[in-house]
Amino acid sequence: MAFIKVAELEDIGIGQGTLIEHDGVTIALFNAGGGRFFACSPTCPHEDGPLAEGWLEGDAVVCPWHGYDFDLTSGACRVAPGLSVSVYPVRVNGSGVEIDLP
Ligand code: FES
Secondary structure: OEEEEEEEHHHOOOOOEEEEEEOOEEEEEEEEEOOEEEEEOOEOOOOOOEHHHOEEEOOEEEOOOOOOEEEOOOOEEOOOOOOEOOEEOEEEEOOEEEEEEO
């Protein structure tokens, strides 16, 4: 595990997500504003919705397909306790956004 720069700060608008690919790993990255970013696995475990196209509500991402939301600090689904996504540590370093990739 190591923090890898995957984006510039200005690449992702506040409240938005984007899909990041690095060395064959695909991750959804979100800018929550105030220098806070979150990263999670990109595919919704409900019916494979694209989480990077979802939107943030506080510290959770809402899947654009059926509205299930996932806590981006724990990965837990708030409406279906049996579902979860993987979450990854994110940090800002200078003008870059870095993810601790598996
Ligand atoms: S596919 Fe994400 S909520 Fe259904």
